[in-house]
Structure formats: C-alpha cells, structure tokens
Amino acid sequence: MKLEELRPLVGVGRQLYVETYGCQMNVSDSEILVSIMQDEGYRYTENIAEADVILVNTCSIRDNAEQRIWGRLNEFRRYKKARKNLVVGVVGCMAERLREELLNDGVVDIVAGPDAYRDMPRLVAMAIGGSHGVNVELSQEETYGDIRPVRLDKNGVNAFISIMRGCNNFCAYCVVPYTRGRERSRDPYTIVREAKELFEAGYRDVTLLGQNVNSYSWKPEDGGEVDFPDLVAMVADVSPLLRVRFATSHPKDLSDKLIDVMASLPNVCRAVHLPAQSGSNRMLTAMNRKYTREWYLGRLAAIRRKMPDCAISTDLIAGFCGETEEDHAQTLLLMREVGYDSAYMFKYSQRPGTQAARHMEDDIPEDVKTARLNEIIELQNELSLASNRRDMGKCFEVLVEGASRRSCKQLCGRTSQNKMVVFDAADGIKAGDYIVVKITDCTLATLFGEIVK
Numbered sequence: 461m462k463l464e465e466l467r468p469l470v471g472v473g474r475q476l477y478v479e480t481y482g483c484q485m486n487v488s489d490s491e492i493l494v495s496i497m498q499d500e501g502y503r504y505t506e507n508i509a510e511a512d513v514i515l516v517n518t519c520s521i522r523d524n525a526e527q528r529i530w531g532r533l534n535e536f537r538r539y540k541k542a543r544k545n546l547v548v549g550v551v552g553c554m555a556e557r558l559r560e561e562l563l564n565d566g567v568v569d570i571v572a573g574p575d576a577y578r579d580m581p582r583l584v585a586m587a588i589g590g591s592h593g594v595n596v597e598l599s600q601e602e603t604y605g606d607i608r609p610v611r612l613d614k615n616g617v618n619a620f621i622s623i624m625r626g627c628n629n630f631c632a633y634c635v636v637p638y639t640r641g642r643e644r645s646r647d648p649y650t651i652v653r654e655a656k657e658l659f660e661a662g663y664r665d666v667t668l669l670g671q672n673v674n675s676y677s678w679k680p681e682d683g684g685e686v687d688f689p690d691l692v693a694m695v696a697d698v699s700p701l702l703r704v705r706f707a708t709s710h711p712k713d714l715s716d717k718l719i720d721v722m723a724s725l726p727n728v729c730r731a732v733h734l735p736a737q738s739g740s741n742r743m744l745t746a747m748n749r750k751y752t753r754e755w756y757l758g759r760l761a762a763i764r765r766k767m768p769d770c771a772i773s774t775d776l777i778a779g780f781c782g783e784t785e786e787d788h789a790q791t792l793l794l795m796r797e798v799g800y801d802s803a804y805m806f807k808y809s810q811r812p813g814t815q816a817a818r819h820m821e822d823d824i825p826e827d828v829k830t831a832r833l834n835e836i837i838e839l840q841n842e843l844s845l846a847s848n849r850r851d852m853g854k855c856f857e858v859l860v861e862g863a864s865r866r867s868c869k870q871l872c873g874r875t876s877q878n879k880m881v882v883f884d885a886a887d888g889i890k891a892g893d894y895i896v897v898k899i900t901d902c903t904l905a906t907l908f909g910e911i912v913k
C-alpha cells in the first residue's frame with residue numbers, strides 16, 4: 461500500500477456543494493474542483509441544505525456578476541447560523557481580485573484563486589481548524605492536465621474540455637489576465653485521453669475551452685509543436701461520431717490552417733464564435749483588440765469561402781470609453797454586414813485594475829449605454845430570426861440532447877451550427893442519437909422540425 465493511501469482523508473463523511481457563476485471555463489473549473497475534493501473523500505451534493513462545505517466559483521467579468529455573488533454570500537449567513545461547522549469558500553476570479561474584502565465579510569472561510577484548486581483540501585482543513593484558508597497564487601504552469609473532471613452536467617451528451625488557462629492579450633476592458641494569469645497550454649495527449657473517455661461514456665459533443673483557443677501551443681522538450689488546428693484534428697480523430705466545438709477564438713489569431721482543418725473534418729462543428737466587441741476601428745484600437753474591422757471581415761470571408769454553412773456568433777460591448785454615436789453606428793453596420801446568427805451583448809462595465817480603468821474615462825452615461833445596448837439587442841433579434849427563417853425547409857443532422865423543456869412528448873437537440881431544434885419524440889430515439897430533422901417552423905431562439913430519418 462502506498463503511503464498516501466494510509467493517510468486519513470480530510471473529506472470522509474463530509475458533503476460538498478458547489479455553485480458556479482460566469483463562463484464555461486468556470487463550469488469546467490468546478491468539475492476539476494469536485495474531482496480534487498472527491499479524491500480527498502468528500503461527497504458531492506446538489507442539495508445545499510445538507511452541505512458541510514459550500515464553494516462558490518465566481519466571476520468578475522462585470523460588476524453585476526460580482527454584486528449577485530455578494531448577495532448570495534449574504535444569504536449564506538443563515539446557513540452558517542443554522543450549522544456551526546459549515547465552511548464557505550469563494551474560489552475563482554473574484555477570490556483573486558477581492559481577497560481582503562471577502563475575508564472581512566464574516567461569512568467566508570476560504571479564498572482560493574483559479575490556480576489553487578489542488579490546495580483546496582488543505583484550505584478546507586484549515587477552515588475546519590478555525591483559521592482562514594487562503595491561496596491566491598497564480599501559476600505559470602498549472603493546467604490541471606492530469607485531473608479527470610467529474611461531469612456535473614445533466615444530459616451526458618455535451619461536455620467541456622479545458623485545453624488552456626489564462627490570457628496574454630490584455631484587452632483594455634478585461635480583468636481576465638489579472639485574475640487568471642498568463643497563458644498556459646495543456647498537454648494534448650491528456651486532452652485526447654479525456655475526449656476518448658468522454659466518448660466511451662456516451663458523450664457525443666465536446667467543446668474545447670480556453671480564453672483564446674487559437675493561441676494554444678504545446679511545445680514538448682524534444683522539439684516540435686502541437687498548435688490549435690493540430691489539436692482540433694487530434695480530438696476529431698477520436699471518432700467521426702464525436703462532435704468537436706471550441707470557444708473562444710480571438711479574431712487576430714484565427715488562422716487559415718484552422719479554417720482548412722475545420723473544412724476538412726465533418727465532425728468539427730460548423731459554428732465559430734468570433735467576438736468582434738465593436739464595429740469601429742477607433743474603438744477596437746482603444747480596446748487594444750489588435751485587429752481592424754477590415755481584418756475581422758476578412759477572417760469571416762475566409763471562413764465562409766470554405767464553409768458556407770458555418771454559423772457565426774459574437775460578443776459586443778455597448779458604450780465603451782469614448783464611444784461616439786458614429787462608433788455605435790459602425791457596430792450596427794457590422795452586425796448587418798455579417799448577419800450574425802447569435803450574439804452575447806453587454807453594456808461596458810468598468811473593472812478595477814484594467815487598462816481602461818487606469819487610463820480611460822468611463823464617460824458614456826448609463827442611459828446612453830442602455831439605449832445603445834437595446835438597439836444592438838433589437839437588431840440581433842431581427843438577425844437571429846432571419847437566420848432561423850433561412851433554415852426553414854432545410855434538413856439538418858441533429859444530435860439529440862434529451863426531453864424538450866416545454867413538453868415531455870418532445871425532444872430537443874442541436875445542429876452542427878449550434879442551433880437548438882425541438883421535434884416530436886419517436887420510439888427508440890434517445891439522447892446521444894444522431895437523426896435528420898426537417899425544419900418546419902422557428903422563433904428567434906429555436907427551430908422546430910420533424911424527423912426525416
């Protein structure tokens with residue numbers, strides 16, 4: 461027996477509850493965290509009322525995300541009153557940013573940054589012993605490559621695989637390089653192993669995750685390099701029945717090689733999320749995005765030349781520092797020119813410590829930001845509906861994900877373009893199956909259809 465098998469596991473007999481906020485990276489991180497804690501004997505529970513340890517995986521990307529989490533921590537006071545030994549931990553981006561404030565709040569026992577999850581059993585043990593558990597060290601190497609994440613999703617069809625951590629881009633508005641540290645790529649062979657294990661467990665759709673997946677680069681000591689297109693091809697090779705997606709791409713790094721690899725592999729999904737943030741070159745420079753509107757449109761043209769059926773989605777920010785009506789009009793024009801299938805749209809929210817917070821004035825009044833955001837949302841609703849209407853009468857291969865939310869007599873699934881399709885259930889069709897559906901109706905968010913085969 462190995463020495464570590466003889467040592468007492470601190471978690472035995474204790475239940476762990478994890479609440480996750482923010483992006484897909486955080487969902488993936490929570491799965492890593494649960495895996496680390498289970499190895500230490502903790503049992504994962506979905507019932508907060510029976511938890512001995514509550515961990516909140518946090519997001520700092522916008523002020524309202526942080527405000528929600530502060531509100532939630534406040535609610536935990538009553539759990540703490542009811543259970544004297546309850547341990548509450550804040551992990552992730554907010555922990556990295558607000559360590560002192562969190563510890564002074566009186567509810568929080570543990571503060572752990574995104575690179576400190578391996579240390580969590582020790583931090584919990586410290587909290588149980590009556591002290592604060594704190595580790596907000598950022599690492600140059602940590603990728604959690606050897607950890608087998610515990611899947612917390614419900615459908616057993618879609619899974620995230622984290623392929624890299626951190627970001628080197630320092631977009632002026634973004635807090636991520638400060639909360640998640642420098643870019644590190646994970647060993648590709650551990651990524652492929654994870655994809656294989658997921659496929660064998662019945663998963664059929666994996667999303668390769670990173671802050672900027674296009675700059676993925678693995679350089680082993682004996683020379684050579686695996687870049688992102690190579691990695692996509694390696695994961696796609698696991699099985700033609702495994703769909704491969706990725707997020708997020710930075711337009712400056714989206715290479716012809718990646719487009720060629722995607723076009724040559726039918727199981728790499730026909731969907732690219734390419735955040736534009738603004739349609740104005742003046743704003744793109746101020747945001748330190750390192751590309752122009754013309755470069756961006758050139759990349760989309762290259763994608764559409766090779767994959768005319770590829771869906772394009774984006775992120776847009778309304779009311780960044782110094783944005784004029786003309787800049788805003790450029791964003792609306794870009795949206796029309798591209799005809800986005802979908803978009804994530806936000807008002808600019810100043811984040812302390814970022815380049816914008818240090819050197820620029822957050823000078824667009826709140827009501828102007830709101831009005832511009834509403835115009836962007838209204839236009840995107842129009843574009844999403846037009847995109848879905850173009851699909852009417854066409855047939856798509858759909859990967860079934862399970863029962864539809866509206867009716868147990870209907871199933872739902874996703875096209876390669878990442879659009880949700882609802883259709884009547886039929887005997888023998890279950891989650892994880894591929895079927896062909898003809899689209900007969902749509903709303904701006906959903907396609908409706910009938911099974912063809």
Ligand code: SF4
Pocket residue numbers: 627628629630631634635636637671672710
């Ligand atoms: S690419 Fe820019 S927006 Fe994305 S995480 Fe990095 S700094 Fe933030």
